[in-house]
Amino acid sequence: MSSSDLQHLEKEITDNIQRCWKCRMCVAMCPTYEGWFSQSAAGRLMAINLYIKHGLGDVKTLADLIYSCAACRRCQERCRELSTDCHPADTILKARQYLVRKADSEEGKD
Amino acid sequence: MSTPFKNVIPAGHVHIRDNVVAKGNLTGISEKKDIWAKGLNLPMQAEHMLFAGCGYQQMKYVEGMMSALKSAGKMGMGVGRVVGISKAFSKVGINLTNMTAKTMASKEDPYTPVLVSSVNVLRKLGITPGYLHETEPCCGSPMYYAGFEDDYAENARKNYRIFKDAGAMKLIGIVPGCTSALKYNYPKYVKGYDLEVYHILEVIAEQLKNSGVRPKVQEPLKVTYHDPCQLSRYMKITQEPREILKSIEGIELVEPDAEQVGRWSTCCGGGNLETSHPELSERMGDRRFEALQATGASIIVTNCPACEMQLSHQAKKTGTDIKVVDILRLLDEAL
Numbered sequence: 001m002s003s004s005d006l007q008h009l010e011k012e013i014t015d016n017i018q019r020c021w022k023c024r025m026c027v028a029m030c031p032t033y034e035g036w037f038s039q040s041a042a043g044r045l046m047a048i049n050l051y052i053k054h055g056l057g058d059v060k061t062l063a064d065l066i067y068s069c070a071a072c073r074r075c076q077e078r079c080r081e082l083s084t085d086c087h088p089a090d091t092i093l094k095a096r097q098y099l100v101r102k103a104d105s106e107e108g109k110d
Numbered sequence: 111m112s113t114p115f116k117n118v119i120p121a122g123h124v125h126i127r128d129n130v131v132a133k134g135n136l137t138g139i140s141e142k143k144d145i146w147a148k149g150l151n152l153p154m155q156a157e158h159m160l161f162a163g164c165g166y167q168q169m170k171y172v173e174g175m176m177s178a179l180k181s182a183g184k185m186g187m188g189v190g191r192v193v194g195i196s197k198a199f200s201k202v203g204i205n206l207t208n209m210t211a212k213t214m215a216s217k218e219d220p221y222t223p224v225l226v227s228s229v230n231v232l233r234k235l236g237i238t239p240g241y242l243h244e245t246e247p248c249c250g251s252p253m254y255y256a257g258f259e260d261d262y263a264e265n266a267r268k269n270y271r272i273f274k275d276a277g278a279m280k281l282i283g284i285v286p287g288c289t290s291a292l293k294y295n296y297p298k299y300v301k302g303y304d305l306e307v308y309h310i311l312e313v314i315a316e317q318l319k320n321s322g323v324r325p326k327v328q329e330p331l332k333v334t335y336h337d338p339c340q341l342s343r344y345m346k347i348t349q350e351p352r353e354i355l356k357s358i359e360g361i362e363l364v365e366p367d368a369e370q371v372g373r374w375s376t377c378c379g380g381g382n383l384e385t386s387h388p389e390l391s392e393r394m395g396d397r398r399f400e401a402l403q404a405t406g407a408s409i410i411v412t413n414c415p416a417c418e419m420q421l422s423h424q425a426k427k428t429g430t431d432i433k434v435v436d437i438l439r440l441l442d443e444a445l
Binding site for chain 2: 031032034058059062067068073076077093096097098099100101102103106107
């Protein structure tokens with residue numbers, strides 16, 4: 001896993017998130033939503049974006065947010081129909097791949 | 111000093127990845143996969159190959175392990191620690207998963223009969239399916255949804271060769287997760303992927319229409335249908351199961367409100383999420399089960415081993431007499 005691949009993945013994720021209008025149509029669609037914005041696709045995407053672009057937030061919380069998605073694609077269906085079609089569920093899966101790649105590259109360093 | 115990345119990947123997912131890579135199944139159990147197919151005389155080569163998947167074949171073990179994980183969580187031990195203990199044992203040569211799974215395996219096993227039913231239904235509708243028996247690989251889709259893309263891609267290429275060597279051309283998948291992986295994800299990772307993949311409900315719905323057979327149940331039933339995520343949104347199969355249910359004489363289909371039906375159906379929380387967030391998954395199951403219960407149906411019909419496990423767990427917990435039945439078993443009895 002070269003660093004250019006990792007950068008490419010980062011760009012792919014953030015470009016996708018850029019397309020999100022934050023219309024919050026997906027928020028109530030999320031089956032994990034229990035009142036916190038971070039329990040929805042839009043909230044997860046914002047957290048991922050902040051981490052990748054500005055290094056904000058800690059990795060543990062970020063991973064918890066990313067892995068608490070059920071990957072049911074209900075948000076994606078709503079986004080496709082009513083909003084910008086930014087593929088929220090697929091982007092969250094990409095973010096999981098990003099975490100795994102980061103972990104792999106760490107191991108390579110040791 | 112920030113947390114290293116390898117510490118934040120949920121241990122349950124890593125464990126499943128290791129099982130698939132090393133043992134070729136989800137649970138790491140070294141029991142024969144094809145026990146259910148004994149006496150069915152399924153050929154190793156046929157036009158239509160059945161892909162049974164780990165889901166139905168091993169769910170009875172997963173059920174025991176999941177309830178062990180959840181009770182460990184209540185005792186204050188995180189999922190990560192339980193998996194860690196099992197890993198430490200495997201390092202000294204003791205397969206703890208194997209041992210606990212055998213003792214914890216649920217006594218009643220509603221999962222493998224679904225596979226037998228699926229073979230029966232296909233045969234009754236004029237299709238003779240084949241099955242790869244022991245050589246059937248694990249599709250590896252949990253690895254994909256946990257982010258292990260490289261392992262998944264490698265597994266996909268390996269599996270493609272297995273199917274090709276067996277001379278398979280058309281695959282009929284039963285577990286929605288496996289089928290959507292074989293149909294939509296494998297072509298992304300395997301060059302020149304040319305297998306035709308169908309979900310069993312597509313095949314059955316078409317055959318039922320063509321053959322004009324009218325299935326009938328003994329006594330009238332009021333049922334509701336729960337759409338598995340992978341089936342309704344990933345594969346867009348929402349009409350077929352409803353057509354099948356409507357074609358059975360004596361069955362009345364009642365549904366929750368439109369915001370909960372078809373491609374808008376809510377996730378029940380079963381499946382991958384259970385490995386990393388058991389408590390959240392439990393609450394999601396509560397919510398979905400309530401919505402299905404409110405329809406007044408006496409049977410919840412679904413077509414996914416993970417959904418079936420989650421919903422029947424809810425049914426047991428609430429103490430209602432609502433049964434959770436796989437659509438294939440219902441159809442097998444009605445045909």
